[in-house]
Each structure stands twice: as structure tokens, then as C-alpha cells.
Amino acid sequence: xxxxxxxxxxxxxxxxxxxxxxxxVAEWSxxxxxxxxxxxxxxxxxLFNNPKVSDQQLQNLVIEIAGDALGVQPxxxxxxxxxxxxxxxxxxxxxxxxAMRAEAEGTVDVEVSAxxxxxxxxxxxxxNGISKRLGKKVSINVxxxxxxxxxxxxxxxxxVIDASVRGRLTKLGNDLN
Numbered sequence: 001x002x003x004x005x006x007x008x009x010x011x012x013x014x015x016x017x018x019x020x021x022x023x024x025v026a027e028w029s030x031x032x033x034x035x036x037x038x039x040x041x042x043x044x045x046x047l048f049n050n051p052k053v054s055d056q057q058l059q060n061l062v063i064e065i066a067g068d069a070l071g072v073q074p075x076x077x078x079x080x081x082x083x084x085x086x087x088x089x090x091x092x093x094x095x096x097x098x099a100m101r102a103e104a105e106g107t108v109d110v111e112v113s114a115x116x117x118x119x120x121x122x123x124x125x126x127x128n129g130i131s132k133r134l135g136k137k138v139s140i141n142v143x144x145x146x147x148x149x150x151x152x153x154x155x156x157x158x159x160v161i162d163a164s165v166r167g168r169l170t171k172l173g174n175d176l177n
């Protein structure tokens with residue numbers, strides 16, 4: 001079976017191109033985020049493979065839940081996904097769309113897991129370092145992970161920098177074995 005992102009990629013690419021052509025990238029981003037939240041709901045996921053629920057019922061339910069927040073073109077996109085039995089891939093479509101948007105805008109989201117709260121100067125230092133390294137604007141999100149003991153783990157796209165005490169101890173243990 002194909003990986004979810006492989007299935008979602010052509011849909012995300014088509015939507016991104018449409019959004020760029022129509023100058024509605026931000027609107028599509030919001031609509032796809034809403035769609036992602038709707039299809040991620042456990043009760044909705046049960047309906048995807050339920051033979052008693054028709055495509056029309058599923059489509060109507062999603063559009064009704066979203067209300068006016070979805071818009072006409074994204075509503076039509078829901079219809080396309082339902083007709084192709086691909087609605088369950090909306091989460092991956094939204095994530096791929098956001099990655100394409102970030103690439104086009106020259107930005108990168110950086111996830112920092114730290115053992116303690118980082119002050120603004122520390123966050124700015126990390127952001128500046130990553131920005132210089134990748135040549136992109138950086139948006140930082142910090143979360144606390146007390147299991148790290150000290151230091152931080154920085155994730156920027158596919159790159160991971162493990163500067164945590166836990167990571168160093170693990171590496172030391174592996175080197176000793």
C-alpha cells in the first residue's frame with residue numbers, strides 16, 4: 001500500500017498551485033487546517049470505512065461541520081476527496097500544503113525541545129543561528145521536556161540537532177559499547 005504522503009502529494013500540489021494562482025494561499029491554509037481538524041476527529045474516522053455511510057452523506061457532513069469557514073473552492077475540494085475515497089488523507093494534504101507554502105515564502109518552522117524555559121534572548125540566538133544556516137526566516141516554537149536533563153533538541157525540517165544532556169549521555173553509552 002502506498003504511503004499516505006505519496007497519496008496526498010498530488011492533491012496538495014494541485015491545491016497549492018490553485019491557491020497561488022488565485023492569490024488565496026492564506027485562505028486555503030485556513031481551510032485545509034479546518035479540514036484537517038475535522039477528519040482527525042475519532043468519530044469522523046469511524047465513518048470513513050463504514051459501508052452504511054454514503055459518499056454524499058460523508059461529504060455533506062464535513063461541509064456542514066465546517067460551515068461558512070470552508071468556502072466554495074475548498075468545499076469542492078472536499079467533494080473531490082470524498083469521490084476519490086481520499087478524505088482520510090486530508091491531514092497529510094494540509095501538512096504538505098504548509099510545507100510548500102513555507103518553501104515558497106522562504107520560511108521554516110523550528111521546534112525546540114528544552115529542559116527548561118528559554119528566555120527571549122536564547123530563542124533569538126537559536127533563531128538567528130538556524131536562519132543563517134538555512135538561509136530562511138525562522139519561526140520558533142519552544143516546548144519543555146524535563147526528561148532532557150539539560151540542553152535542547154532543535155528540529156528544523158529534516159534536520160535535528162541534539163544538544164541535550166540526555167542525547168550526549170546516550171551517545172557516550174553507545175561509544176562505550
